[in-house]
Amino acid sequence: MEKQVRGSAPGLCWGKSIHFANAIDVIAQFGEFVIDWQDGLPVGVNRNLNLELRTRLLRKKEEREGSVLLIHWGYGIGSSYALNGSVIESSIGSFGEFGHWTVDPLSMRQCHCGESGCLETIASLWSLLPELRTIYPVVPSEETAFEAFTRENDISELPMIERAVDAFALSLANLNKAVFADRIVLTGPFVNIPSVLKRLESRFFQHLPHYAHGKYQMYVATLGAFDITQGCVMPFFEERMRTIFTAHDEAR
Ligand SMILES: [Zn+2]
Numbered sequence: 001m002e003k004q005v006r007g008s009a010p011g012l013c014w015g016k017s018i019h020f021a022n023a024i025d026v027i028a029q030f031g032e033f034v035i036d037w038q039d040g041l042p043v044g045v046n047r048n049l050n051l052e053l054r055t056r057l058l059r060k061k062e063e064r065e066g067s068v069l070l071i072h073w074g075y076g077i078g079s080s081y082a083l084n085g086s087v088i089e090s091s092i093g094s095f096g097e098f099g100h101w102t103v104d105p106l107s108m109r110q111c112h113c114g115e116s117g118c119l120e121t122i123a124s125l126w127s128l129l130p131e132l133r134t135i136y137p138v139v140p141s142e143e144t145a146f147e148a149f150t151r152e153n154d155i156s157e158l159p160m161i162e163r164a165v166d167a168f169a170l171s172l173a174n175l176n177k178a179v180f181a182d183r184i185v186l187t188g189p190f191v192n193i194p195s196v197l198k199r200l201e202s203r204f205f206q207h208l209p210h211y212a213h214g215k216y217q218m219y220v221a222t223l224g225a226f227d228i229t230q231g232c233v234m235p236f237f238e239e240r241m242r243t244i245f246t247a248h249d250e251a252r
Contacts, residue, residue: 051231
């Protein structure tokens with residue numbers, strides 16, 4: 001009988017509830033539901049970005065030195081942060097809650113988190129889809145498909161996209177002022193649109209204090225297909241290896 005279960009699924013984590021409702025298509029097909037667990041079965045709740053960064057740090061020796069801010073800009077918007085090889089988490093697992101910073105306090109646009117006026121309501125793919133589909137009726141909601149769509153269709157000069165980039169850049173600059181990361185690693189379909197990335201870099205630099213010029217690297221990365229899964233199971237193996245390697249010491 002397994003005493004521990006580890007798995008991975010897209011969703012939203014609030015306290016002890018996991019809502020598997022990360023994609024509109026999933027909601028439409030399955031509806032939103034919540035899992036609950038029996039007492040006695042250990043259940044770990046991790047944010048995907050933290051797991052991706054944990055795995056990435058294994059691969060990237062240079063990123064284990066200093067600080068790394070991992071940013072995802074796609075269907076949702078999120079952030080993760082590591083200092084000297086350790087992913088920093090709060091008591092509820094989140095760092096930054098970048099996508100849910102209030103950027104438009106007067107906005108009535110409801111966010112997935114329950115608040116309104118969040119960065120996601122302006123710049124995330126889920127919030128842009130309805131307006132994008134008035135121009136391109138078949139814009140996909142899945143990130144890889146959306147990235148392919150943007151290679152065929154130049155959306156970068158649409159006013160809604162420029163507004164999204166500007167809001168994203170300002171929020172990223174403010175987040176960076178809290179940590180002044182040595183490396184800012186960008187992932188997701190939007191930063192893979194060359195003209196969007198160029199505008200983002202330019203706006204970000206404009207918001208940067210002069211003393212930070214030249215003190216950081218910002219680049220686009222593609223995360224591995226199994227980064228989340230590997231990051232998820234890594235503590236399990238670390239714990240087992242620790243037990244194996246210390247068993248001899250304890251026996252003495
Ligand atoms: Zn929100």
